[in-house]
Each structure stands twice: as structure tokens, then as C-alpha cells.
Amino acid sequence: MPQPTTLFFDINETLLDLAPLKTSVGAVLDGREDLLPLWFTTLLHYSLVDTMTDNYRPFAQIGVAVLMMLAGKHGIHLSRDAAEEAVLAPFAKLPPHPDVPPAMRAFKDAGFHMVALANSAAAGIAAQFEFADLTRYFDRRISTEEVGAFKPDPRTYAHGLKATGKRPDEVLMVAAHAWDLAGAKKAGLQTAFIARPGQALYPNTQRPDHVVDNLMELADILIP
Numbered sequence: 001m002p003q004p005t006t007l008f009f010d011i012n013e014t015l016l017d018l019a020p021l022k023t024s025v026g027a028v029l030d031g032r033e034d035l036l037p038l039w040f041t042t043l044l045h046y047s048l049v050d051t052m053t054d055n056y057r058p059f060a061q062i063g064v065a066v067l068m069m070l071a072g073k074h075g076i077h078l079s080r081d082a083a084e085e086a087v088l089a090p091f092a093k094l095p096p097h098p099d100v101p102p103a104m105r106a107f108k109d110a111g112f113h114m115v116a117l118a119n120s121a122a123a124g125i126a127a128q129f130e131f132a133d134l135t136r137y138f139d140r141r142i143s144t145e146e147v148g149a150f151k152p153d154p155r156t157y158a159h160g161l162k163a164t165g166k167r168p169d170e171v172l173m174v175a176a177h178a179w180d181l182a183g184a185k186k187a188g189l190q191t192a193f194i195a196r197p198g199q200a201l202y203p204n205t206q207r208p209d210h211v212v213d214n215l216m217e218l219a220d221i222l223i224p
Helices: 019-028 033-052 059-073 080-091 100-109 122-132 154-164 178-186 215-222
Strands: 006-009 113-118 140-143 171-175 190-194 210-212
Touching (some): 178 190
């Protein structure tokens, strides 16, 4: 494989820790903090439903609707206002995983062109990066709202390549989600899986080029 010159990063779970959402989502689900993984995977599921039905809407708003669905399934009454309070503000205030800041510094110092390619809206990405103090490391932030489709739709990766003027083999997609990397690999990008707790590879797709436990391990591989 050629050495990548550009790193595309997923944000939620890959760079940012969803732990604060566990508290806020659990609070409106009668203390069921254990339902956070189900809420997030269902959010991803319905982002794909909206993509396939050509009914794109902001990622966080899908999260609100899914939280209301989940509450209903468990016999919990939850108003839209309460669901929005549990999702929107906490989504903008997620801390980075401990390995993220030192890895970002290492990648930046090594001269990599770093790009966020995320399902969140542009304003949401900006707020997340400001809170997590990550803005300085990135050359560009690309939201799937620019395409009107969510990852892993092929159009999202094609748009990222066009926006940066890069060839697929020049780009490494970094994510903690096997579905994201499946889409990136199909688009011809190199891929790196960050094995965050609770995440696993999908055996029916091509194995990522790199599988590591954290971003510092990836930095050790990519930086001579």
C-alpha cells in the first residue's frame, strides 16, 4: 500500500467518547443507561433508512426521534422537548478519548492532511470540535449534509475525495465502525479500524488495512 497523505476521520465514538450521552439518555429512560448502545445503533439504522428513502434530515434529529421510539418500546412517556434536551446539548459536549489529543498532535506534526468526514451536521461538528479542542488539528470538516446522504453511502466518500482533490489510494479512512470502513473500502480508500470498547469487525467485508486498539497505535504504524 502507498503511504497515505490524507486521513479521513469519523467523529462519534472514533474520536469522541459517548459517555456523557449515557447519562443523559439513561436519565430520560428511567435510569436505563444500559440502553445507550441500542439507542446509538438504532440511530445509525434509521440514518440509513432516511438515506435509502431519500429523506435526509440532521443526524441529531434522527437521534431525538429514535430516543422517543426507544422510550415508547419500553413503556416510557417521553416528549420531544425532553428527548431534544437529552440528545442535542450533550452531543455537542463529548470529550475526546484520552488517546486522541496526543495522536492528533503526532499526525499533524508528521504532515498528514487531516479531514473530518462525519454524519453530523456542519454546525454540530464545529461545536463538537470546539468543545473537545480538536479544531486546530483539522484542515477541513466535511458533513454528509453536503451530499444529502449518510455514510456508508458511496456518495459520501466520493464527495470527500472530490472536496479534497485526493485519489482514493492517497486517503486512509479512520473509524471505530466496521460499516463505515466497509463503505470506505468499497470506494477504494485505505482503512483503519479503531477497536473502541464494544466495537467489532464485520466478517462479511474485507478486513481493514490496519486494526488497532487506539489512535496512538495507528500513529506508531504510520509515522516512521
